[in-house]
Amino acid sequence: MRTHALLARLALATLTGLALPAIADTWSAAGVSRYEVFSGAMTGLYRTQGVAVSGNEWVFSWQYGLERTDLALNSLQRTGGIDPATLSITTGIPAALAAQGFDHIGDIDVYNGILYASLDSEAGDYQNGHVALFNANDLTYTGKVYQLNGAPSNPHNDVASWVAVDGANGLGYGKEWQNGNTINVYNLADWSFNGTLTLDRSLKNIQGAKVFDGALYLSAHDATKSVYKVDLASGHVDELFQLPITANAYNETEGIALRRREDGSVEMLVEMIVTPNGNDLGAYVDLHHYVTAVPEPTQAALLLAGLGLVGGIARRRSGSRAAATE
Template identity: 25%
Template sequence: MKTKPLSLIIALAFCSFSAVASANQCDSPYNQTAPKYSYQLKKTFEVDGRQGITTDGNFYYVSGSATLSKYDLQGNLLVSNKTPFEGYKIPANHIGDIDVYNNEIYVSSEWFMDGVGKDIQIAVHDAETLKLKRTFPFNPDSGQQEVSAITVDKVNNSIWMASWVGEESGRYLYEYDLETGKYKRKVHLQPVPQWIQGIVAYQGDIYLTADDGTADDKEADNLYRVKIDNNKTNAPVVLERSFDDFKDYGEIEGVAVNPKTHELLVHSNRGKQIVLGMPKGFYPGYDREISEVYVYGMEPVCKKK
C-alpha cells in the first residue's frame, strides 16, 4: 500500500475540519450573541397612525394613539376605526404596538399622559371590523406601570407586553397566558434596552424596537433580539440591527414579521418633536408628522446545511 503524501493528508484534514466547523458555526457561542439575520430594505409606505404595525400576511394593521386601521399589502387604506375605545370597561386614551392572531387584533392600551401610564389593559378587536370584542386587565402585582407594546407568542401560547416608562421601564417583559389571560411571570432583560416601543415574537425569539437614539443628536434607533428560556427568570439581549437607513432621524415604534414572506416591518415617525411621549412641535423643514412602515427582507446570517 502506498503512503499518501503529507500535503494530501493535510489537505484532507483541513477539509474535514472546515466541514465540522461549518456545521457547528450556527450553534457557536459567538453566533448566539451576534445578529441572526441581515436586513435589506425593500420598500416604505406612509400610514395613518403613529404607534404600531402588524400583519397576518394578507393585510397590514396599524395603530395610532387612538385609532386602528387596516391596509392591503399595497399600502391602500381599507378600514379605519376612529373610536377604538368604545366598549372598554376601563377608560383608555392610548394604544401602543399591536399584534394579530386568529383574525383578532391584540391591543396594548392604557391611559397615558405626559410620560405617565395607568389602567393598563389588553384589548382584543375583530380584524375585519376593528371593533372591540373583549378586554382583560393586567396584573398590578407584576410591577408593570405602563405598556408600550404587545405580541402573541404562538410557540409558548403566551402574550408578552413591554413597557416604555416607569421604574421597571425596559427591564422586564411580562408574560400572560394566551387562553386564559392569566398573568404568568416577568423576565429580566440583560442588558436592558432603553425606551422599548415595539415587540414581536418570531420563531422562538422575541424582537424589540427601542427608541434609544436621540433624534436631536441624529442617533439611529435599534432592533434587539431576546432569547427566552422557560426555566430562567432572565434573558440575554442581542443588538440585531441599527436603523441608520431611515429617511430621517425620529422615533421608532412598532415591529412585526410577515408570516408568509418573512419580511420585517418597522414603524417609524419623523418630523415632530416628542417630549415625555407627547408630540409638542415640528423639526425644521416639517409642517406635519410623517408615519411610515419600512419593509425589510430577512436573510439568515448563518445557514445550516
C-alpha cells in the first residue's frame, strides 16, 4: 500500500513538472509517381487539381470530374473523360451544377463519407465560388451545393481554389488565391461565413489544403513551390519544405493530402503538373510522396511504462512478503 501510494505521488509529481519538447515536422521524400496527361492512358489528366483520402482510397479531382483509386493509385472509378483521338472532353460535373456555370473543380476533401468539392467558373474569371457535396464511395452528387462568401474585403474574387474540412470542430476552410494573410473560416453545416483566421505571414497562390492532427497543411504555387503548416489556434505559419522544380519547364503545384499509415507514420501526397519546354502535349503529373518517421515513445510514455513496471514488481514483492508472513 505504501509503495503504491509513493509510486503514484512520484508519477504525478514527475509528469506535472515535465516539460516535453515540441515534436518538429520532419518529412522525407519517399518517391514520385509520374503520369502522362495527354498520352497513353492519360491518367495524369484525372489527377491535376486535388486529392483527398477516403478510407483505404485516394480521391482525385480534375477540372471536369473526380476519380477514385486504391492506395496503390490504381483507378477504380472516374467521372467525365477525354477522347484520346479528338481530345474532346465529356464533363463529369453533374448537369444541375454545369447549368449554373460551374466548369472548374479545385482541391477537395472527404469527411464522414462525404466528398466536398470546391467549384468555380473559369469562364467567369473565378467569381462564383461554391462547394458541392458528393458521396465519396461512388462519386454521386448529393444535390447539396453552397455558395462560398469570403471576407468582406474580398467576398467573391477567386475564393474557391480549395476547401478543407475540420470535422472535429464543425468548420471548413478556404482562402483567396491572391496574396493575403487570412484564411476564411466557414460553418461546415451550410458553409456560411464564420470569420477569418489571421496568419503571421502572407501566403499566395494556395492550390490545396488539408486539416490533419489539428493543423492546416497548404500546398502553394508560389515562387518556391512550398508546403506550409498553419497552427489553427495561433495562425503561426511554418514552411515545411519546397517541392523539387523541373528545369526548363512550367511547374504548377496543385492539391495535397495526408493519411496515417498502419505503422503510425504519416504519408503526404502533393500534386505537381510539369509542362516541359512549354509543350502542353508533353505535360505530366508528378505525385510527390513524403513520409514522417514512425513515432517513437515520448518521454512521458516511457516514464509511465517504467513506473508501471516498477509498480508491478512492487506488487509482486508485496504479495510474496504477505504470503511469507501468513
